[in-house]
């Protein structure tokens with residue numbers, strides 16, 4: 001038997017480093033990938049996408065690229081009423097599967113900022129976020145439906161003049177828009193000038209919030225005057 005000298009131990013070093021890296025990667029996995037037990041279902045669309053695209057790996061419920069960015073998320077059959085607060089970690093995803101969950105209510109707000117999403121699998125009874133007009137193709141199956149290809153609503157005739165003169169419209173997830181102020185402008189309606197660029201957000205949901213706050217601000221002011 002050859003004795004295990006220091007040389008033998010040194011030869012183990014690369015393995016130890018590899019093991020540590022693997023452990024670290026597993027620990028660094030975004031919460032959304034591990035909050036539902038199990039892994040991506042073998043026959044799911046997410047698994048198929050991950051295997052046919054180069055340089056992607058399946059980990060827990062996610063399909064990740066080499067930098068650890070989430071490109072696919074399979075949360076099917078997780079007893080979810082809603083995807084939860086950590087769902088925004090998956091806003092880089094191209095494909096998401098939420099089938100076989102008792103999802104509730106409107107999903108519109110859930111997909112804020114999910115601009116990369118191309119394929120979304122939902123339970124039959126849910127509605128594609130943003131409605132049918134936000135997607136190129138909506139397909140109904142026995143137990144599921146698939147929403148595919150986000151439409152850019154920025155130049156749809158239904159939302160003309162959404163953005164002010166010195167702002168431009170950009171997609172912000174299914175059925176959602178945002179206005180990006182031109183360089184050097186910021187604030188409400190991009191009317192204030194400054195030396196640094198800032199974003200101004202208002203989409204279909206944002207504009208309601210904005211008008212409510214304007215209303216509250218108005219009444220508060222009147223109260224203050226009366227007092």
Ligand SMILES: *[C@@H]1O[C@H](CO)[C@@H](O)[C@H](O)[C@H]1NC(C)=O
Nearest residue numbers: 052053054055056065066067
């Ligand atoms: C995959 O990764 C390898 C090594 O990092 C790289 O050379 C190759 O270009 C990548 N392929 C794609 C399609 O990104």
Ligand SMILES: *[C@@H]1O[C@H](CO)[C@@H](O)[C@H](O)[C@H]1NC(C)=O
Nearest residue numbers: 038041076077078079099100
């Ligand atoms: C969902 O998960 C349960 C166990 O948690 C399993 O018994 C059932 O077969 C699964 N359903 C589907 C459609 O995968």
Ligand SMILES: *[C@@H]1O[C@H](CO)[C@@H](O)[C@H](O)[C@H]1NC(C)=O
Nearest residue numbers: 031032034035036084085086
């Ligand atoms: C969301 O992530 C945080 C850490 O960022 C974690 O503490 C929390 O438990 C997660 N929430 C859910 C519902 O998994």
Ligand SMILES: *[C@@H]1O[C@H](CO)[C@@H](O)[C@H](O)[C@H]1NC(C)=O
Nearest residue numbers: 152153154155156168169170
């Ligand atoms: C939509 O807007 C983009 C720029 O915002 C423009 O390049 C494109 O031609 C427009 N498409 C249509 C159909 O108007």
Ligand SMILES: *[C@@H]1O[C@H](CO)[C@@H](O)[C@H](O)[C@H]1NC(C)=O
Nearest residue numbers: 164165166185189190191192
């Ligand atoms: C937009 O920018 C131009 C100069 O670039 C300025 O003259 C104009 O007043 C701005 N419009 C608004 C509504 O702020």
